[in-house]
Amino acid sequence: MPEPEKNVTVQDIEAIARKYPAEKRFALAIMQDVQREFSYLPQPVFEVIHRHIGTPVAHLYALATFYKALSLKPKGQNVIKLCDGTACHMRGASNLSKGIRAALDIEPGESSADGLFSLELVNCVGSCALAPVMVINETYYGKVTMESLPAIIAEHRRASCEDTAASCETEVVA
Amino acid sequence: MSLNISIDGKTCTCESGEFLLEVARRNGFYIPTLCAHESLSEQGCCRVCIVEIVSGERSQIVVSCVYPVERAIEVLTNSEKVKALRGMTLALLQKLAPASSLIAGMCKAYGAPELPRLEARADDDTCILCGLCVKACAQLGTGAIAAVNRGIEKKIATPYDQPSATCIGCASCAQVCPTGSIVVKQDAQERSIWGRTFTLLACDRCGVILDTTEAVAYAATLRDAPPEHLCPDCRKQQVAQAFVGVYGK
Numbered sequence: 001m002p003e004p005e006k007n008v009t010v011q012d013i014e015a016i017a018r019k020y021p022a023e024k025r026f027a028l029a030i031m032q033d034v035q036r037e038f039s040y041l042p043q044p045v046f047e048v049i050h051r052h053i054g055t056p057v058a059h060l061y062a063l064a065t066f067y068k069a070l071s072l073k074p075k076g077q078n079v080i081k082l083c084d085g086t087a088c089h090m091r092g093a094s095n096l097s098k099g100i101r102a103a104l105d106i107e108p109g110e111s112s113a114d115g116l117f118s119l120e121l122v123n124c125v126g127s128c129a130l131a132p133v134m135v136i137n138e139t140y141y142g143k144v145t146m147e148s149l150p151a152i153i154a155e156h157r158r159a160s161c162e163d164t165a166a167s168c169e170t171e172v173v174a
Numbered sequence: 175m176s177l178n179i180s181i182d183g184k185t186c187t188c189e190s191g192e193f194l195l196e197v198a199r200r201n202g203f204y205i206p207t208l209c210a211h212e213s214l215s216e217q218g219c220c221r222v223c224i225v226e227i228v229s230g231e232r233s234q235i236v237v238s239c240v241y242p243v244e245r246a247i248e249v250l251t252n253s254e255k256v257k258a259l260r261g262m263t264l265a266l267l268q269k270l271a272p273a274s275s276l277i278a279g280m281c282k283a284y285g286a287p288e289l290p291r292l293e294a295r296a297d298d299d300t301c302i303l304c305g306l307c308v309k310a311c312a313q314l315g316t317g318a319i320a321a322v323n324r325g326i327e328k329k330i331a332t333p334y335d336q337p338s339a340t341c342i343g344c345a346s347c348a349q350v351c352p353t354g355s356i357v358v359k360q361d362a363q364e365r366s367i368w369g370r371t372f373t374l375l376a377c378d379r380c381g382v383i384l385d386t387t388e389a390v391a392y393a394a395t396l397r398d399a400p401p402e403h404l405c406p407d408c409r410k411q412q413v414a415q416a417f418v419g420v421y422g423k
Contacts, residue, residue, distance in 0.1 A: 043334070055317075056318065057317075057333055058318050058338065059312075059317055059320050061320065061334070062320035062322050065322045066324050
């Protein structure tokens with residue numbers, strides 16, 4: 001998992017952009033690579049891509065704001081995707097959203113102050129039988145309840161802390 | 175290939191592939207539009223120009239500005255079906271742009287329903303998100319604005335809502351906007367648009383305002399010539415004076 005607060009330089013982004021031919025159609029591919037590398041699209045991205053392929057900055061910005069997979073703000077080390085599709089919604093996804101707010105003090109679309117978590121509301125992850133479903137990074141959690149939620153979050157917090165030895169003192173055991 | 179179609183009972187001739195709105199206008203029929211502009215390519219997004227086409231037993235509603243005529247059809251520009259759907263389209267547009275007097279007027283004129291169950295966007299909104307300004311900016315200006323975000327958060331804006339470094343203040347966007355939703359403030363010296371203020375350039379001879387300094391400079395780079403410093407009238411005069419002596423007195 002990349003560090004969200006990594007100092008991104010224009011050279012880093014240029015290196016990514018140069019992997020692609022200078023053609024309009026590669027704008028999205030470059031942005032996806034930058035997103036993967038830095039966990040968000042820092043402001044200079046648009047200027048760099050503009051210089052590389054010629055598409056106006058405003059149009060690139062529009063592209064970036066259209067796709068949910070691209071983010072203008074740094075994402076947390078752990079991305080929580082809370083499903084709010086029909087089945088999950090009926091089975092209390094909104095409650096879980098409140099539970100996550102209580103545990104991490106973040107709303108959907110935000111990242112926690114320690115940079116460990118960010119929360120996204122998604123519309124169906126295709127496992128409705130397990131509703132309500134929550135996906136953290138690549139791990140699926142089915143039939144999540146308000147009772148099981150804190151343990152799942154704590155597990156990921158612990159894993160991140162072991163990796164980075166940072167932010168551990170803010171651990172919340174709900 | 176030439177085709178004969180009937181519009182509200184009148185026989186009109188057109189070429190195959192011509193857009194229906196164009197044919198109707200040429201033949202004196204009025205079809206209301208919002209997102210259509212004669213100088214910019216068709217967008218077909220406001221859906222106000224819908225008409226009914228009857229072909230044999232079948233009847234269908236089409237968007238006339240992007241409907242190419244390819245066979246002999248019978249067109250009804252103001253049938254009951256068209257009126258009802260156009261009214262509904264306008265009623266929905268009014269939910270997007272509740273503060274637009276143009277949309278309000280059209281709603282009244284075309285008998286749009288009220289739709290009290292739908293919540294309108296922000297009270298002061300006049301933008302119907304047709305994207306005509308974005309197109310104008312891309313073609314005439316520098317592509318400084320675009321449709322940002324999506325769904326109910328969609329809006330026309332500059333990147334990060336910050337004054338754009340690439341905007342040249344030409345105000346083409348404001349000029350094509352059907353609902354007058356883009357704010358331009360202008361006095362004798364300055365023009366403010368999209369959060370930036372531009373200095374205006376006046377004609378060297380008569381003092382008429384040409385455009386912003388940036389727009390004049392941009393036009394010069396397109397023509398690969400030095401920036402213009404005369405208004406069209408004075409330029410004509412200048413050229414005329416140069417010619418006066420050419421053919422003798």
